[in-house]
Amino acid sequence: MTTLDSLIDEVRDSPVDQRVSVAFVTRQGARHAGRGRAYRNHVLSLRVGAAVGSCAIEPGELDDDIAYDCVGVPVKKLLSHENRAVRVAALDAALMDTRPHAEGAMTIERGTSLEKSRRRAAAVVDLLPRTRTVLVVGVVNSLLEQLRQRGQDYLPCDHAGGETEWGEPFLPDATALLGRCDAILASGMTLGNGTFEPLLAHAATTGKPFVAFAQTGSAVLPRFLGAGLSAVSAEPYPFFWLDGGPTTIFRYGLST
Known part of the structure; x- marks a missing residue:
């Protein structure tokens, strides 16, 4: 698989006939104890069968009515929705329902929000080889902290703008x-904002390691392994920041 649209077409042409039973938008703000910066997450989630699919969105990008409008709608129809976030969330839910994660399970143990963030970050960065300079698209300070501890340089890139915990400016164009x-x-938010495929094409052409950490599209991104993507940390709903108890991620491509 090399494009999101081709994967959407494949699922749309399959026998899937499920409808969305529940849809919701999670609006979250966080400032970990001991950290100097706060951040916000907004996520559109759709329940299909036994699964929940999600797509992170920029704060204020969608109002709550988008969730209400998805309830009871066939997945196939939502896969043609005009909004990319809806298409991604519907695709994620459909794939999660038909192909739930079954390998690479790892428990992020209970703890404070910062403890869980750091544990997840270590598990994600373990998927990267010890290369010199890592382009980080979608800045998470705990991931940068892990790279710093391992002596790896990084280029922090994020649409939202701003600075890292260490005062480094976010670079705008990955x-x-x-x-x-x-x-x-x-x-995984790169799926929702349309910036994933140029990264995938570059990695496929150059052979550079490409690792995704996916709350958005956790069931979608593993389908791109071997087509430029070398490893995925897939984190389906509920995400680690929603609960102080143990939560689960699934890691693909550990051999990298």
Whole structure:
């Protein structure tokens, strides 16, 4: 699989006939104890059968009515929705329902929000080889902290703008930085904002390691393994930041 649209077409042409039973938008703010910066997450989630599919969105991008409008709608119809976030969440839910995660399970043990963030970050960065410079698309300070501890340089890139916990400015254009990195570490949110495929194509062409950490599209991104994506940390709903108890991620491509 090399494009999101081709995967959507494949699922749309399959026998799937499920409807969305529950839809919701999670609006979350966080400032971990001991950290100097706060952040916000907004996520659209759709329940299909026994599964929940999700797509992170920029704060204020969608109002709650988008969730209400998805309830009771066939997945196949939502796969043609005009909004990319709805298409991604519907695709994620459909794939999660038909192909639930079954390998690479790892428990993120209970703890404070910062403890769980750091545990997840260590598990994600373990999927990267010890390359010199990592392009980080979708800044998470705990991931940068792990790279710093391992002596790896990074280029922090995020649409939202701002600075890292260490005062480094977010760089706005990931594609302009591809020539300066040895590996790519990207959020699943790149699926939702349309920036995933240029990263995938670059990794496929150059052979650079490309690791995704996916709350958005956790069931979608493993389908791109071997087509430029080398490893995935898949984290289906409920995410680690929603609960202080143990939560689960699924890691694909551990051999990398």
